[in-house]
Amino acid sequence: MNALIVYESMFGNTRQVADAMREALESTDVEVTLTTAAGAPADLGGFELVIVGAPTHAHTLPQPTSRVQGGAWADDPEKDLRLEPGAHEPGVREWIERIATPDTAARFASFSTRVDIPRIFSGDAALAIAKRLRKRGIVVTLHADFLVDRDSHLLEGEVERAHDWATQLLAVPSR
16 A cells, blocks of 8 residues: 655644654555655555645644744744744645645545644644545545644644554545
């Protein structure tokens, strides 16, 4: 099996989750391409599994204004945040707009990182990804949220949960 994991990350949380998924899939002999959305291919041919993830910003996917705001948070020494290289580059929102609709029966899954509060208050980038993909004719079979605290640090156990979730994706049948 050949999998593609596309992610966008502001402070490293979404990258850590994506990397745990890569590790889990590779441990089952899946060939994995892990890339940021800015470097992701527009042609998804040849991938049997595509996993797309992003942080939740202002109830949805990051956009240019929320990326600028994230940079301001990272500049605040009291927040103890480090901006990811390429955090201001185009992300998942822009990548979805440029992908070619795949002819294959690839399975799609989405994930997000979001604050550990009820979804109604935080929003959910995973659902926003699924909705945008659906508009492109792509069905997302599963989605998951991985939680951060109010200071934008992954909660304990979330990396392990991402690892387990990726392994479970292999058991989900194609549409």
